[in-house]
Amino acid sequence: MMTPSRRRKARIAETTARMLLGSMALIVVGIALFVVGYIVYRGAGALDWQFLTDVPRNRGREGGIFPVVIGTVWVVGGTAAFALPVGILAGVYLSEYAPKGFATRAVRLAITNMAGVPSIVYGLFGLAAFVLLAGIGRSILAAALTLACMTLPVVITATEEALRQIPQDLRQASLALGATKFRMIRTVVLPAAAPGIITGSILGLARAAGETAPILFTGAVFQMRRIPDSPLSQFMALPYHIYTQVTSVPEWNPDLVWGTALVLVGGVSLVSVAAATWRAFQRRKIAW
Amino acid sequence: MVTLAAADARAHGAPVAAEQEDLPAEGSFSLRDVSVAYGRDRVIEGVSMDIPPHAVTALIGPSGCGKSTLLRCLNRMNDELGNVRVGGHITLDGQDITGKAIDPVDLRMRVGQVFQRPNPFPMTIFDNVVYGPRTQGIRGRDELQALVEESLRSAALWEEVKKSLKKHAFELSGGQQQRLCIARALATKPEVILMDEPASALDPISTQQIEDTIASLKDDVTIVIVTHNMQQAARISDRTAFMLRESLEEPAHLIEVGETRKMFTNPDDARTESYITGRFG
Amino acid sequence: MVILAAIALFLAINAIRALREAGLDTMLSGTLWYPTSDPGKFGMLPLVLGSLLVTGIALLVSIPVGVGAAVYISEFSRGAVKDVLKSIIEFMAAVPSVVYGLIGVAVLIPLVKDVFSLPSGLTALTGGLILGVMSIPTIVSISEDALHAVPMDLRQGSAALGNTRWQTTFKVTVPSAGSGIFAAMMLGLGRAIGETIAVLMLTGNAAVIPDSVFESVRTMTGTIAAEMGEVVQGGLHYSVLFTVGLVLFVITFGVNLAADLVLERQRKRWRR
Ligand SMILES: Nc1ncnc2c1ncn2[C@@H]1O[C@H](COP(=O)(O)OP(=O)(O)OP(=O)(O)O)[C@@H](O)[C@H]1O
Ligand SMILES: [Mg+2]
Numbered sequence: 024m025m026t027p028s029r030r031r032k033a034r035i036a037e038t039t040a041r042m043l044l045g046s047m048a049l050i051v052v053g054i055a056l057f058v059v060g061y062i063v064y065r066g067a068g069a070l071d072w073q074f075l076t077d078v079p080r081n082r083g084r085e086g087g088i089f090p091v092v093i094g095t096v097w098v099v100g101g102t103a104a105f106a107l108p109v110g111i112l113a114g115v116y117l118s119e120y121a122p123k124g125f126a127t128r129a130v131r132l133a134i135t136n137m138a139g140v141p142s143i144v145y146g147l148f149g150l151a152a153f154v155l156l157a158g159i160g161r162s163i164l165a166a167a168l169t170l171a172c173m174t175l176p177v178v179i180t181a182t183e184e185a186l187r188q189i190p191q192d193l194r195q196a197s198l199a200l201g202a203t204k205f206r207m208i209r210t211v212v213l214p215a216a217a218p219g220i221i222t223g224s225i226l227g228l229a230r231a232a233g234e235t236a237p238i239l240f241t242g243a244v245f246q247m248r249r250i251p252d253s254p255l256s257q258f259m260a261l262p263y264h265i266y267t268q269v270t271s272v273p274e275w276n277p278d279l280v281w282g283t284a285l286v287l288v289g290g291v292s293l294v295s296v297a298a299a300t301w302r303a304f305q306r307r308k309i310a311w
Numbered sequence: 312m313v314t315l316a317a318a319d320a321r322a323h324g325a326p327v328a329a330e331q332e333d334l335p336a337e338g339s340f341s342l343r344d345v346s347v348a349y350g351r352d353r354v355i356e357g358v359s360m361d362i363p364p365h366a367v368t369a370l371i372g373p374s375g376c377g378k379s380t381l382l383r384c385l386n387r388m389n390d391e392l393g394n395v396r397v398g399g400h401i402t403l404d405g406q407d408i409t410g411k412a413i414d415p416v417d418l419r420m421r422v423g424q425v426f427q428r429p430n431p432f433p434m435t436i437f438d439n440v441v442y443g444p445r446t447q448g449i450r451g452r453d454e455l456q457a458l459v460e461e462s463l464r465s466a467a468l469w470e471e472v473k474k475s476l477k478k479h480a481f482e483l484s485g486g487q488q489q490r491l492c493i494a495r496a497l498a499t500k501p502e503v504i505l506m507d508e509p510a511s512a513l514d515p516i517s518t519q520q521i522e523d524t525i526a527s528l529k530d531d532v533t534i535v536i537v538t539h540n541m542q543q544a545a546r547i548s549d550r551t552a553f554m555l556r557e558s559l560e561e562p563a564h565l566i567e568v569g570e571t572r573k574m575f576t577n578p579d580d581a582r583t584e585s586y587i588t589g590r591f592g
Numbered sequence: 593m594v595i596l597a598a599i600a601l602f603l604a605i606n607a608i609r610a611l612r613e614a615g616l617d618t619m620l621s622g623t624l625w626y627p628t629s630d631p632g633k634f635g636m637l638p639l640v641l642g643s644l645l646v647t648g649i650a651l652l653v654s655i656p657v658g659v660g661a662a663v664y665i666s667e668f669s670r671g672a673v674k675d676v677l678k679s680i681i682e683f684m685a686a687v688p689s690v691v692y693g694l695i696g697v698a699v700l701i702p703l704v705k706d707v708f709s710l711p712s713g714l715t716a717l718t719g720g721l722i723l724g725v726m727s728i729p730t731i732v733s734i735s736e737d738a739l740h741a742v743p744m745d746l747r748q749g750s751a752a753l754g755n756t757r758w759q760t761t762f763k764v765t766v767p768s769a770g771s772g773i774f775a776a777m778m779l780g781l782g783r784a785i786g787e788t789i790a791v792l793m794l795t796g797n798a799a800v801i802p803d804s805v806f807e808s809v810r811t812m813t814g815t816i817a818a819e820m821g822e823v824v825q826g827g828l829h830y831s832v833l834f835t836v837g838l839v840l841f842v843i844t845f846g847v848n849l850a851a852d853l854v855l856e857r858q859r860k861r862w863r864r
Contacts, residue, residue: 033756040758041668047660048669048677051732054725055680058687061695132852139779139848140599140841141786143813147820147837151602155825172599192430196492198391200443200499201420210442215433226686233688236788236813240820262690266789269697277698284691295686 062285069282079246079259083268084276088283090250094163094243094258095287097251099232101167106174106231107224113175114182114220119208138176142236145173149241164254166242170231177230181223185216218305225298229291235262245271261287337404338421338502338533339364340385345399346562347380347389354380356562358399360552364502367525367534369548369571371541373586376556376563378537382505385535386422387415404502420447423496423532424505428512429488431480431495436472439480439491443499458498465531466494467524486517493524497532504528506536510543522547541587545575553583603841606834620839625799625810627819627829634832636839638801642716642809643785643840645802646795649720650727650784655777657724658731662776665732666739667761678736685729693793696722701794710806714796717805722790727780734779738772738858739765771854778851782844788813812840 077087121127149169159165189212197207213220235243243263251258265283268275340362347355355377362368370378380389387408389395401409408418420443431439440459441449449455459476463469468490472478480491489509496504506525510518525534525547538544544551551574556563567580578584620640626633665677700721701713708717742765750760766773796808797818816833823830 033759037756037758040762044660044664044668047657048664050657051661051684051728052677052680054728055684058684058692058695061699062691065698132849132856135852136845136848139782139786139844139851141788141813141844143786143788143816144599144603144837144841144844147606147816147834148599148602150820151606151834152598156602190430192426192428193432195388195391196424196426196430196432196495197442199386199388199419199424199426200446200495201416201418202442202446203416206446211432229686230688233686233690235688235690236817239817262688262789265690265694266793269694269793280694284694288687288691291686291688292683295682 059288062281062288065277065281066283066285069278070285074279074282075286079264082246082272083264083279084272084274085279088261088264088279088286090247091259091261091264091283092286093250095232095260095262097163097254097258098166098170098238098242098260099228101163101254102170102174102231103224103228105168105171106178106227109171110175110178110224111182111220114179115186115208115213117179118183118186119204119212134176134179137172138180140173142173142234143239145169146237146239146241148172149237154241160255161240161242161244161257162255163242163251163258166238166258166260167254169237169241170234173234173237174224174227174231177227178220178224181227182216182220184223185219186212188219189215218302222298222302226295229295229298233262233287233291235266238263261290337364339404340503340533340535341400341402341405342384343400345381345384345397345401347377347384347398348396348562349392350394353562354556355554356564358554358565360565360568362533362535363550364533365529365531366549367529367536367547369544369551370535370537370554371539371544371551371586372554372563372566373556374539376554378554379507381554382424382507382535382537385503385505386419386424387413388419388424390415420499421501422503422505423499423501425489425492425496425507425509427508429485429492431483431488431491434480435477436480436483436491437476439495440498442495447499459494462494462498463491465497465524465528466490467520467527468494484517486513486520489513489517489521490524493521493528497528501532503533503535506534508537508539511539518543541575541589545571551575553578553580553586555582555586600838600841603834603838606831608831625815627823627832634829636812636836638799639810639812639815639836640839641801642795642799643811643813645716645805645809646720646723646791646811647781647784649717649805650723651777651781653721653724654727654731654780654784658728658776658780659735659773661728662732662735662739662773663761663766666736667757667765678733681729681732681736684725685733689726689787689790690793692722692726693790696790696794708806712796712808714794714808715806716795716802716809719791719795719809719811720805722794723784723787726787726790727784730783731776731780734776734855735769735773738769738776738855741772741858742768769858772858775851775854775858778847778854782847782851785847786813786840786844788817792817812836816840 074087075092076089078090079088080086117127117130121130146169149165149172153159153165153168154161193211193215194207197211198204202210238260242257243260244257245267247257247259261283265280265287268280342361343359345355345358346353358381370381372378383389384397384401389397397409399409400407403418403421407413432442437459440462441455444455444458460469463472468487471487472483480488483491493504510521513521522543525536528534536548548571550569551571552568553566553574554563555566567574567578567583574583575587578587620636624633624635625638665674669677696718700718703713704710704715704718705713746764746768747760750764755763791811792814795811795814797810797814798808799810799815802809816836819829820833823833
């Protein structure tokens, strides 16, 4: 039996722990709210139609960010074009075809590990492999390939995760109707897993859109007069624009830089939230 | 070869009614000394029996005695599980269906399966039914439409869904979903349909509907059904096979197989009688 | 796998010249980093120490806050509150590092400067603080996963013995998830040490061995980012920067591998 004093002690410990842990959670919430609030507070003023459609002037201290946005869209599009097909195929292979042995385990481990490689190292890799060795030069293509390598593990993991959710008896039903394994995957498993795969991939791509380090040496430029017109041209990008403004432009215009940050964070979160909501909606529709 | 050609012709929707008369027993299995092991675990051994065409054969026995396992031998679904070894001989209409003798994918077009839990694909009712025919390469819209109606009619679902073929299959009730799965299996025009406890996840009314469906299907296909419900076995089957695994160290054996009426009134084996009357299992 | 091997290979190939001409041990133990003097001095020690110092500060911030928040989210919150907290963590992970850097420039630099009355706010502390914030999401989400994986009946068993929620958490749940939480810290460390842009914007980048957290430091990542733009391709300095990348890669690879192995072992434990 617990003595009253022990029970009181337990209650005090309970309350203290709850408060302490709660305050940690509160700190996190506070930081997050501050981050959002501050970006909006500083950036909202710059946000208008001209800002979004004009080119940067006076080294970015005036004007808008139109080519910067376009550059980011190009690079992310290119990243998707490489990372999605390769990543989805690899994910399907790993979860449906790969023998369950040591080799597969090692590959999985390598993939999770790939996700932890610092982005600047990807930048170095992109410089050495795509820009120089493959001779692509600093360009949208090189940057997209670099970011694709970085996004691949996310796409692969999302694909595997989504495929794991597809019930076994659905696969068996397809096989029992005389479908080959390939047909089963193509007609039943992949369509059912699509929401998970797409959403996971979009989240990965959204993150790629915000990366600076990998595009530093692979194609991003501080300023260019025209909109990129081919995959081999160089480009401006939102994160790189913020970085160069702050570090290389004396008397940078905080309003415009914060506006750029708001566009970047807003875009990334909007796309992520939309993707996550869509997946939740699809899940509710297809409850196993 | 005759059967193969016939199956082929039927698969493509050619009229075969006339031919059907002179075919030797269609959709009949013959099992000789069949054994199955999962890795080192010998699950069933020495099962020899015949499954006659155009009749309902029930497999009964306590849980874990290998009924599902035996059923999966008949359409080679065991192949998909990995570490399974199947021994002995199984023929379908005289043709060996074990080992490399046949492509399991071809076999499964002739031997359909309905599972314990309704498992429609996440697509429309229509697309569910035509999944098998499309796998066989049938593309014609009218032909598919006709197949859908015919299959859904046979599964006693047509009247309920004929106006909503474009509805998502998940909007159906559990019993309707299971009948949809039966229609889906029928659409490939199989000779045999295997059913693994097809009504165990359903309410009594849906169960009744499934049983009625099974009874009406007998004329077209051979049915092998696993059930834990003795009354159900007695109601719907023509023949019954009783399997038993007497201890975990030993594999299960076929204890007795025969006319359902005889099995339920006057079984040869005392163990059959105690199982049916509910003394164990 | 191929890509991972390719990364290692490319780093190594490009680093060869530096390894041959300068030697790995001289580089690793050298205390002077004057890459542009003639001949260049490539002592990486200040960079390595710079990275470790900033990362250390980051972990001092993010481990208590991150693990505490994870325990709270997993054990003391439920329903809508839990969902909201988890979305907030996801949002924090999605904010690009350059934006954290910008916030650091605007808020943290003046703050550190004023509070400690320093001549400049560009210090190891500034970089470490923002890095701490940035590695919180990693630590929270991996720890939370680990706590979540602890079977419910373990908690119920403890509660049935008359333990309060906190006693259960402290005596049963957290120890059971211990290795997962440890892995979370490792991954947080990996994230912090590999972060580039934010630290580059905040630490001032003086390549000297720091005496205190109030001094400017230069990290390995920051060095690569800042100097790669200005070097002669194929030159010695270029190659040395690849060597820095290689060192960074080996460190993060080791840390992540250890964490992954721990996580995998833990997953096996709860799978029955
Ligand atoms: N995929 C598998 N791997 C290993 N062992 C299996 C597998 N499937 C079944 N078994 C084993 O084989 C034995 C027979 O299983 P089976 O599912 O055929 O029994 P059952 O008679 O259908 O049982 P129930 O009536 O419960 O459905 C069981 O002991 C089971 O543990
Ligand atoms: Mg079974």
